Amino acid sequence: MDKHQSLHAYIKEELLNRIKSNTYKKGEQIPTELELCKDFDVSRTTVRQALNQLTMEGYLVRKQGKGTYVAEQKVKQTLSHTMNRYSDQVANQGKKAEVSLIQISVVPANELIEKHLDVSTNDPIQRIERIRKANGEPTQYEIAYIPWSVAPGITKKQAETSLYAALKDPFGVPIAKTTENIEITLADEQISTHLECEEGLPCFYIETIAENEAGKRIEFSKSYFRGDKTNFTIERNYPIES
Amino acid sequence: MDKHQSLHAYIKEELLNRIKSNTYKKGEQIPTELELCKDFDVSRTTVRQALNQLTMEGYLVRKQGKGTYVAEQKVKQTLSHTMNRYSDQVANQGKKAEVSLIQISVVPANELIEKHLDVSTNDPIQRIERIRKANGEPTQYEIAYIPWSVAPGITKKQAETSLYAALKDPFGVPIAKTTENIEITLADEQISTHLECEEGLPCFYIETIAENEAGKRIEFSKSYFRGDKTNFTIERNYPIES
Numbered sequence: 001m002d003k004h005q006s007l008h009a010y011i012k013e014e015l016l017n018r019i020k021s022n023t024y025k026k027g028e029q030i031p032t033e034l035e036l037c038k039d040f041d042v043s044r045t046t047v048r049q050a051l052n053q054l055t056m057e058g059y060l061v062r063k064q065g066k067g068t069y070v071a072e073q074k075v076k077q078t079l080s081h082t083m084n085r086y087s088d089q090v091a092n093q094g095k096k097a098e099v100s101l102i103q104i105s106v107v108p109a110n111e112l113i114e115k116h117l118d119v120s121t122n123d124p125i126q127r128i129e130r131i132r133k134a135n136g137e138p139t140q141y142e143i144a145y146i147p148w149s150v151a152p153g154i155t156k157k158q159a160e161t162s163l164y165a166a167l168k169d170p171f172g173v174p175i176a177k178t179t180e181n182i183e184i185t186l187a188d189e190q191i192s193t194h195l196e197c198e199e200g201l202p203c204f205y206i207e208t209i210a211e212n213e214a215g216k217r218i219e220f221s222k223s224y225f226r227g228d229k230t231n232f233t234i235e236r237n238y239p240i241e242s
Numbered sequence: 243m244d245k246h247q248s249l250h251a252y253i254k255e256e257l258l259n260r261i262k263s264n265t266y267k268k269g270e271q272i273p274t275e276l277e278l279c280k281d282f283d284v285s286r287t288t289v290r291q292a293l294n295q296l297t298m299e300g301y302l303v304r305k306q307g308k309g310t311y312v313a314e315q316k317v318k319q320t321l322s323h324t325m326n327r328y329s330d331q332v333a334n335q336g337k338k339a340e341v342s343l344i345q346i347s348v349v350p351a352n353e354l355i356e357k358h359l360d361v362s363t364n365d366p367i368q369r370i371e372r373i374r375k376a377n378g379e380p381t382q383y384e385i386a387y388i389p390w391s392v393a394p395g396i397t398k399k400q401a402e403t404s405l406y407a408a409l410k411d412p413f414g415v416p417i418a419k420t421t422e423n424i425e426i427t428l429a430d431e432q433i434s435t436h437l438e439c440e441e442g443l444p445c446f447y448i449e450t451i452a453e454n455e456a457g458k459r460i461e462f463s464k465s466y467f468r469g470d471k472t473n474f475t476i477e478r479n480y481p482i483e484s
Binding site for chain 2: 006008009012017018020021022023053056057110111112114115177178179180181182183184185186188189190202203204227228230231232233234235236
């Protein structure tokens with residue numbers, strides 16, 4: 001046990017190992033607080049601290065009067081914003097994917113948009129606000145900005161199927177490269193409403209700039225993912241350094 | 243203004259736009275609460291809520307009796323665990339990179355390690371606990387697990403320069419592929435001690451499995467990054483879908 005590690009942190013790590021190693025299986029009930037007290041020979045307060053933190057982090061679910069259960073797998077996502085890929089990813093996890101459009105509006109470019117897209121102040125920008133769901137549960141809240149001059153008159157249908165497919169055809173500006181910037185943010189009222197979580201929940205915040213072959217910036221988007229329900233996987237092959 | 247958006251969320255977004263567009267510059271003082279109240283014609287409580295959230299998220303820094311300042315750039319990192327790359331990245335931001343070893347110990351494989359490496363229960367595993375710093379500030383707390391059988395007797399020097407370089411030479415197991423899994427976790431006592439932050443701070447938690455050319459799993463690591471001081475950038479080129 002690490003000298004810096006408190007007892008509840010140690011027990012949290014032990015429980016997390018049991019979850020990650022499937023000793024405690026997804027969706028199944030774990031031992032009661034009292035059983036865990038005996039098991040680890042610690043106080044109920046200590047066990048509760050560990051359980052509370054694992055619950056906040058989305059590994060455990062407390063069910064009123066029923067006990068504590070291992071949460072279902074977080075929705076795994078590769079870092080991709082194309083609808084096809086998203087639905088494939090979700091389908092591969094045996095879940096139903098859908099995108100619902102909140103609204104498409106046209107807004108004047110502000111400093112932030114000017115910084116990320118090749119536009120001038122007050123140029124008309126299409127603001128496309130969407131929610132992505134897996135099995136009806138919101139997983140992603142996204143606001144995409146696309147200049148009117150680049151792809152005029154994006155439709156509801158295009159926004160709810162694949163925006164990237166539409167940018168390729170009919171708009172003729174296929175996306176060739178994306179640059180994503182990932183930070184952690186806290187859900188404000190707007191985000192928590194759309195992701196159906198409490199305010200203050202830590203969320204992934206991703207800003208994406210999408211370019212075409214020529215390096216022209218086509219789309220800037222802001223996406224929010226519930227931190228307790230999302231994990232991202234990144235696979236990379238790379239040359240060995242000497 | 244979005245119908246779901248509260249006043250303080252709206253003001254937070256406005257201030258964030260000014261920060262991201264460099265209207266408010268890194269390291270500079272922003273207007274006082276009173277000035278912002280006038281500017282937005284809202285109550286001090288509302289301004290304070292917005293400022294508090296931006297401070298929690300690491301965009302602003304409150305200085306006792308001095309006012310509120312825009313935080314320095316978060317440490318940008320590409321998702322890479324090789325020391326060379328890390329120091330390059332940090333150097334490119336004009337900061338000094340260092341790795342300090344907390345300890346190398348040999349531990350018996352537990353379920354979690356068995357799940358991620360090709361080992362059996364109680365096989366000897368080298369546990370390498372390190373902290374990465376930029377300009378003396380801790381940015382990453384990492385625990386790497388490498389089977390004794392794969393690379394026996396890893397030294398302090400190897401751990402503090404580049405583990406991946408050492409795995410290539412002298413150990414002859416160069417890393418060819420990594421799979422990283424990114425989640426959000428909350429700093430426990432151990433993490434907060436090493437990252438010098440308060441307990442409960444949202445952090446990036448990354449599990450990495452590193453394989454050699456033959457697909458043999460060489461290293462499993464757990465890394466923690468302060469959420470308020472880290473952002474990750476991912477660039478991807480991809481074929482257009484039809």
